[in-house]
Amino acid sequence: MSKILIQTALSLEFEAVKAFLSNLQIERQPSTGSIYNKGIYQGNEVLIVETGPGNVRSADETGRAIEFFKPDYVFFVGVAGGLKDVKIGDVVASSKIIGFEMGKDDTEFKPRLDTIPSSYLLEQIAKHVKREGQWKKLIKVENTADPDSFVQPIAAGEKVVSSNQSVAFSYLKKYCSDAVAIDMEGNGFLLAARPYHAHAIEVRGISDLIENKAEADAGGSQPRAAANAAAFCFEMINQISKEAVKHPDTNTLEFRKKLVAELATLYPQGPEQDDIWKRAGGDISILTNSGSRKSQWFNVIEKLYLGGGGKDISVISLMNEIKEDYPNFVSQIL
Template sequence: MSKILIQTALSLEFEAVKAFLSNVQIERHPSTGSIYNKGIYQANEVLIVETGAGNVRSADETGRAIEFFKPDYVFFVGVAGGLKDVKIGDVVASSKVIGFEMGKDDTEFKPRLDTIPSSYLLEQIAKHVKREGQWRQLLKVENKEEPEALVQPIAAGEKVVSSNQSVAFSYLKNYCSDAVAVEMEGNGFLLAARPYHAHAIEVRGISDLIENKTEADAGGSQPRAAANAAAFCFEMINQIEIEKVKFPDTNTLEFRKKLVNELTTLYPQGPEQDDIWKRAGGDVSIFTNSANRKSQWFNAIEKLYLGGGGNEISITSLMNEIKGDYPNFISEVLNNT
């Protein structure tokens, strides 16, 4: 089964996630003393981290937790303000997160948006969960209206946007018109996950519609939105495990031979072609020019399965990078094995 890291900004979001876990225990980071909760969900090991508000805190805790826990999948679960096409209680999974604060402050402000895509795999699973609608069966709170789910862009900044008359709201409408929600941690979260080649995505429940935010919060919209987001997240985890059952055992020699054949076709000049090994976090100094390219690939994959090949590379990071070059690569390798 999988190792899942789930981040939250607020305690109420943390509790919404924790409600799905059993055998919850305290876990402490050996170097920093950071305190986590670790529990079990459907045989998956889940670590929960409360980052606090803001992209900087989120990035700091994300990198630390990924390095410590080495998860297979990483989620940020919490609440957000709705910008368009949503109502209170709906859930938005991020197709991408738009960092909207960056820019050049000249005679007029010139935006330099910092846009980070979510994991392609998790985005596809989120779309599947949205279409099927089974996630509502995991809801642990009552909703006055049936919540809907979207897989759309989310904007992330460093301020709470609480009025549709504010400068920030006008800015978002002008420069982030595809964003359906706004929050304060997602950009830092995805930026920090990126160097680890982690499958990462945000899942946000809509707790307010910008205007009348205080009244919405007072009416209990935040815990309800957090619970809805947690339900969607855990249905995504359910679907991750279903998809994994369909795949062959990737640890077998048969699969590794199939993988080498595919890699030799895609990168006939060897693991150094297009910097694919280096982009995945690998050490190119392990390769020798004397070996033929197929042998280079076979030796590289064998080293990788034995824990070598470079400090940052893994089979997941390699396949993610290849997926970026050849979108159908993973399905072709797995389904034809």
């Protein structure tokens, strides 16, 4: 099964995620002293991290946790403010995150939006979960209205926007008109996950609609929104589990031959084609142009099985990246 990292900004979001796990235990990062919770869900190993609010803290904890846990999938789960088309209790999975605070402050402010797409694989799973609607059966709290779900852009900044009369709200409507929600961690989260080639996505429950934020929070909207987001996230994990690949023994010569043959077909120009080796975390300095393309693939796969190829690459990370390009790839080699 998979190793899954779930991050939250707030304690109440942490508790909403924790409610889904069994066999909970405390996990400590030996080099930094960071304290995590680790548990099991449907056979998957899940690590929970509370980052605190803000993109900087989010990025810091994301990189640290990924380096420590080496997950296959990474989620940021929590609450967000609704900008358009959503109501309190709805859930938004990020198709992309728009970092909206960057820009050049000249005679007028000139935006330089920092837009980062979520994992294509997880975006596709989120769309499937939205269509099927089974995630609502996992909600552990009572909702006053039937929640809906969306797979849409989310804006992320460094400030709480609490009025639709504010300068920030007007800015968002003008420059981030496709964003349906806003939070304070998503930009740092996806930026930090990107170098590790981990599949990453945000899942946010809508806890307020910007105006009257304090009243909505006082009415218990945050715990409900967090519980709804957690339910959506764990239904995504259910779908991941259904499609999980049972990877063959990495010492099996037969599998290695199948893998090399398929790689030579899909990437006939060799490991450098479409940056597939680099995207999977491999060290491109080991690649050579000598020999046929098939022999190049054979050589790098042999190095990978002997523990070389780059510190961040594995058979699983390589197969996950290939699956991004060719969704039916796995079934072709098993």
